[in-house]
Amino acid sequence: MSDLERLRPGAVIGILGGGQLGRMLAMAAARLGLEVHVFEPGANPPAAAMAATTVTAPYEDEEALRRFAEGVDVVTYEFENVPTSALDLIETLRPIRPGREALRISQDRLTEKDYLTGLGLNCAPYAAVDDAASLDAALGRIGTPAILKTRRMGYDGKGQARLAHRDDAPAALEAMQGQAAVLEGFVDFSAEISVIGARGADGRVACFDPGENVHRGGILHSTTLPARIPRAVTADAVLIAGRILNALDYVGVLGVELFVTPGGLVVNEIAPRVHNSGHWTQDGCVIDQFEQHIRAVAGWPLGDGTRHSDVEMLNLIGDDVEDVARIVENSHCALHLYGKAESRPGRKMGHVNRILGPAGGAPREPGR
Amino acid sequence: MSDLERLRPGAVIGILGGGQLGRMLAMAAARLGLEVHVFEPGANPPAAAMAATTVTAPYEDEEALRRFAEGVDVVTYEFENVPTSALDLIETLRPIRPGREALRISQDRLTEKDYLTGLGLNCAPYAAVDDAASLDAALGRIGTPAILKTRRMGYDGKGQARLAHRDDAPAALEAMQGQAAVLEGFVDFSAEISVIGARGADGRVACFDPGENVHRGGILHSTTLPARIPRAVTADAVLIAGRILNALDYVGVLGVELFVTPGGLVVNEIAPRVHNSGHWTQDGCVIDQFEQHIRAVAGWPLGDGTRHSDVEMLNLIGDDVEDVARIVENSHCALHLYGKAESRPGRKMGHVNRILGPAGGAPREPGR
Numbered sequence: 001m002s003d004l005e006r007l008r009p010g011a012v013i014g015i016l017g018g019g020q021l022g023r024m025l026a027m028a029a030a031r032l033g034l035e036v037h038v039f040e041p042g043a044n045p046p047a048a049a050m051a052a053t054t055v056t057a058p059y060e061d062e063e064a065l066r067r068f069a070e071g072v073d074v075v076t077y078e079f080e081n082v083p084t085s086a087l088d089l090i091e092t093l094r095p096i097r098p099g100r101e102a103l104r105i106s107q108d109r110l111t112e113k114d115y116l117t118g119l120g121l122n123c124a125p126y127a128a129v130d131d132a133a134s135l136d137a138a139l140g141r142i143g144t145p146a147i148l149k150t151r152r153m154g155y156d157g158k159g160q161a162r163l164a165h166r167d168d169a170p171a172a173l174e175a176m177q178g179q180a181a182v183l184e185g186f187v188d189f190s191a192e193i194s195v196i197g198a199r200g201a202d203g204r205v206a207c208f209d210p211g212e213n214v215h216r217g218g219i220l221h222s223t224t225l226p227a228r229i230p231r232a233v234t235a236d237a238v239l240i241a242g243r244i245l246n247a248l249d250y251v252g253v254l255g256v257e258l259f260v261t262p263g264g265l266v267v268n269e270i271a272p273r274v275h276n277s278g279h280w281t282q283d284g285c286v287i288d289q290f291e292q293h294i295r296a297v298a299g300w301p302l303g304d305g306t307r308h309s310d311v312e313m314l315n316l317i318g319d320d321v322e323d324v325a326r327i328v329e330n331s332h333c334a335l336h337l338y339g340k341a342e343s344r345p346g347r348k349m350g351h352v353n354r355i356l357g358p359a360g361g362a363p364r365e366p367g368r
Numbered sequence: 369m370s371d372l373e374r375l376r377p378g379a380v381i382g383i384l385g386g387g388q389l390g391r392m393l394a395m396a397a398a399r400l401g402l403e404v405h406v407f408e409p410g411a412n413p414p415a416a417a418m419a420a421t422t423v424t425a426p427y428e429d430e431e432a433l434r435r436f437a438e439g440v441d442v443v444t445y446e447f448e449n450v451p452t453s454a455l456d457l458i459e460t461l462r463p464i465r466p467g468r469e470a471l472r473i474s475q476d477r478l479t480e481k482d483y484l485t486g487l488g489l490n491c492a493p494y495a496a497v498d499d500a501a502s503l504d505a506a507l508g509r510i511g512t513p514a515i516l517k518t519r520r521m522g523y524d525g526k527g528q529a530r531l532a533h534r535d536d537a538p539a540a541l542e543a544m545q546g547q548a549a550v551l552e553g554f555v556d557f558s559a560e561i562s563v564i565g566a567r568g569a570d571g572r573v574a575c576f577d578p579g580e581n582v583h584r585g586g587i588l589h590s591t592t593l594p595a596r597i598p599r600a601v602t603a604d605a606v607l608i609a610g611r612i613l614n615a616l617d618y619v620g621v622l623g624v625e626l627f628v629t630p631g632g633l634v635v636n637e638i639a640p641r642v643h644n645s646g647h648w649t650q651d652g653c654v655i656d657q658f659e660q661h662i663r664a665v666a667g668w669p670l671g672d673g674t675r676h677s678d679v680e681m682l683n684l685i686g687d688d689v690e691d692v693a694r695i696v697e698n699s700h701c702a703l704h705l706y707g708k709a710e711s712r713p714g715r716k717m718g719h720v721n722r723i724l725g726p727a728g729g730a731p732r733e734p735g736r
Contacts (some may be wrong), residue, residue: 009692009705030417033692033705033718049420153619206699286651286677286702286723295696304699307724308676309654319422324377324401326662331574331672334654337377339400350401355654358676358726 007073007298009033013096014072016046016086017079018054020338020348021274024282025078026050028290034298039068045340047078058084069093076297080106080272081153086131096296097201102272105248109151109182119247120230121240122266124259125185129176135169138183143288145186148172150179150268160218161341190261193227194277198240198292199250201299206292207238208285211308213257213277219346223277223313225284226359229260236265244270253278253293276348280313281305283334283353310356321349371604375441375666377401382440382462384454385447386413386422388706388716389642392650394418395448396658402666407436414706415446416437427454437461444620444665448474448640449521470640473616477519477550480638487615489608490634492627493553503541506551507534513554516540517597518547524573528586544581556636557627561595562645565609566660567618569667573659575606577675578652579652581645587675587714591645591651591681594727597628612638621646621661644716649673651702680723689717698722 002265007013007254013029015022018040026036026047028241038051041058047177048054053071059082065208069075069090076097087103105115113123127138129148139146144166150159161172167214173181194217197207210228213220227234234261241256255275257268287295287303316323321343327333337350381397383390386408394404406419409426416422425432427450434542437443437458444465453473458464461587464471473483473627481491495506499518507514512534518527527547529540541549560583567576580595583587586650593603609624616622623635623643646657655663655671662672684691689711695701 006693009689010707010709023398030391030395030707033703033707035707049379050418052417053369066719076558098624100415147482234556283654287699288720291702303702304723321377325374328668328671331655334659334671335401335504339378339398339401339403341378352539355672 007034010035012072012321013297014039014068014075014079015047015051015296016040016075016082016090018042018047018051019078020046020340020350021078022047023226023334023338024279024290025076025255025274026287026343028294031291032294032298034294037068037072039065044341046340049339059083063087065089074297076293077103078273081088083144094140098250098254098272099248102248102254103249106270107152109149109269111151113182116244116267116270119243121243122264124187124266124268127183129173129181132169132173135173135183139163139166139169140184142183144168147184148176148181149184149188150176150181152179158218164176167228179231183240187259187261187268189261189266190273191227191229191260192268193229193237193258193260194275195237195241195256195258196236196275196278196281196289197245197256198252198253198289198296198302199245199304200296200302201251203241203246204302205245206302206305207241208278208281208305209287210234210237210258210278211277211313217346219317219348220276220315221317222315223280225280225307225311229303232261233265236282240265240267252296253289261300276315276351277313279336279351280311281307282336283313283355284309286358307359309359312354312356314352314354315348316350316352318343318345318347318349324350327352332356374668375402378403379442379652379666380405380420380440381438381662381665382407382443383415383456384408384413384443384445385411386419387446388414388708388718389446389684390415391418391706392647392658393444393642393662396656396662399591399659400662400668402662403412404558405436405440407433409571412709414708417707427451429431432458433457434461438656442665444661445471448642452573460513466591466618466622466640467616468569469571470616470618474638474640475520477517477637478548479519481550484612484635484638487511487611489611490632492555492634493708494642495551497541497544497549497551498711500537500541503537503549503551504585507531509536509553510553512536515554516549517545517552518549520547526586554584555627555629555636557629557634559595559597559628560636561605561626562643563609563624563626564607564621564643564646564649565606565613565624566657566664567613568664568670569619570669572611572670573613574670574673576646576657576673577650578602578605578626578647579645579681586730587685587716588644588683590683591648593648593675593679601628601633608633608635620664621657638677644683644719645681647704647719648721649675649677651723652677652679654728675727677727678711680722680724682720682722684718684720686711686713686715686717692718700724 211223454634649656
């Protein structure tokens with residue numbers, strides 16, 4: 001598939017990963033008349049119900065990867081930690097969008113920070129940590145409080161240890177379980193925001209309005225639109241997302257988490273995929289992040305992501321899902337469940353987009 | 369399932385009919401964490417891709433009907449011409465929503481008109497036609513132009529014959545192929561509008577804004593919101609829909625087609641299901657007609673169907689679907705394809721919701 005060729009209705013998009021992001025991508029593809037095949041190591045993935053075919057196999061199963069790739073026209077992913085060996089094999093057979101460079105960078109926190117600072121963007125102070133000596137040196141430079149994170153495979157607060165004092169160093173290092181890590185200084189921020197950016201195969205960029213995030217226990221709790229930030233900060237945030245998208249020659253949707261500080265915006269992290277902090281777009285915009293991603297991956301022009309409503313997205317985590325009966329009593333709440341049979345602590349079961357009112361309009365009464 | 373009991377996430381909704389309406393109902397159910405089983409006589413129905421299970425069997429296959437019903441918690445339909453014998457069997461096993469009365473009435477044009485006029489609503493002049501003598505008598509009363517329609521199984525202009533003069537009577541009768549028919553007088557209308565109404569199991573009613581329809585060749589071509597009608601006519605239209613919903617003790621979504629005439633609104637026909645003229649709700653409202661129907665059928669409260677945007681819905685019929693590449697160039701167009709492999713003249717392949725601007729805002733430039 002050349003960059004200019006567009007998938008036709010009936011063509012097949014392969015998605016690596018079968019979680020809720022894959023499920024919502026598959027629904028968007030179905031709306032556009034495109035078929036989806038999912039590759040997922042785990043049993044009964046949420047995306048399977050919306051996919052024409054699901055291949056259940058580990059990422060090490062070359063035969064399964066080959067069969068999956070040969071059955072699709074283009075491959076994308078809902079999960080950035082797909083092993084490099086799997087991507088190497090797939091790439092010999094089908095194009096991967098977004099491209100390998102975005103994956104390479106975002107799979108490793110150190111590489112990502114080097115890349116972002118190389119673009120002239122601000123990150124929290126950071127240093128590579130491989131052992132007690134390098135941690136000691138990093139703490140000497142960055143100080144405390146600080147946070148030690150594994151370079152790879154961390155998400156939703158996993159693989160992280162906070163250091164309030166230098167005395168916490170041995171325990172933090174122990175928590176890394178021998179994995180290469182990066183020490184990050186704390187950033188004194190007034191807000192955390194996300195920009196969900198999209199870039200088409202034609203190079204055009206469209207960003208959704210920045211949302212304001214609240215995390216609890218390392219997991220996203222809510223995203224609220226509009227973010228309570230000045231117009232100039234909104235513009236800066238969108239420019240940063242655009243800069244990263246262009247630098248990577250990116251095709252698809254990218255999530256960019258930013259800290260709002262007195263000294264300007266600081267990039268926390270990027271995710272080369274649709275992002276939890278973009279779920280509000282399903283009910284705040286006509287074209288949502290999932291459709292925008294599918295359009296880009298299919299080589300179609302991007303749609304209009306203008307925000308028509310103010311929205312608060314709330315994640316339903318673990319037992320939160322027991323509240324569904326109460327949630328649907330509020331007619332302004334749009335419910336999105338992922339079809340997971342079993343709730344577990346910390347497991348994302350669904351989300352709610354509460355409509356606060358028309359974009360730019362008077363705020364609705366709380367509780368409606 | 370009592371009227372007050374609500375389905376829990378993971379429960380199963382059975383849908384009779386596997387066309388595009390079933391497909392979009394299945395997507396809405398998936399968003400709400402509900403599973404869908406489809407029953408459809410034809411092969412490769414559009415809804416199958418979004419359903420957990422599809423039973424492919426004729427409506428006369430009692431064993432298949434029984435297996436289908438036993439696998440679900442409640443049964444609904446996307447198609448009102450399901451044979452009575454199939455409904456009789458299903459009803460012994462599971463509740464059917466909307467109920468049998470709505471189906472009985474809408475399956476027969478004569479019964480429907482008798483019912484609506486019995487509610488004090490206006491219909492076009494009509495008379496039952498069984499043979500040449502009754503047609504002659506009907507023409508004597510109603511005059512020409514008039515239209516002869518089969519009482520049962522007509523849709524998208526099928527089973528209809530126009531009579532410009534009384535001389536057309538033999539040909540029109542011939543076109544009925546011996547089926548019982550109804551003669552309808554022409555109504556001199558300034559516009560045709562639709563109201564999509566919903567009624568929950570708790571008796572609450574919510575109607576979407578009326579849309580203005582244009583038909584071409586007996587098939588819906590476009591629906592535009594807002595309809596160009598005075599506020600009082602909007603109120604009348606919504607009251608008519610509410611009256612029918614309450615009279616039928618209806619649970620689910622009902623489409624009501626109305627003619628706007630100098631003498632007031634005239635009911636053209638009703639459809640006890642989600643309706644093509646309600647497809648605009650997917651991109652004009654946060655909660656669309658499909659989710660509203662699923663919520664009602666599942667015993668959940670209705671959602672907020674407030675319109676946030678002005679929309680023009682355009683059906684993609686037959687070869688119109690070849691225009692997809694051009695359509696998606698317009699970023700304000702939300703595309704919905706039904707996954708049908710083969711286009712045929714008159715076949716509904718998809719639709720486009722073109723966003724004209726915020727509801728109540730200044731109109732956008734044409735062509736955007």
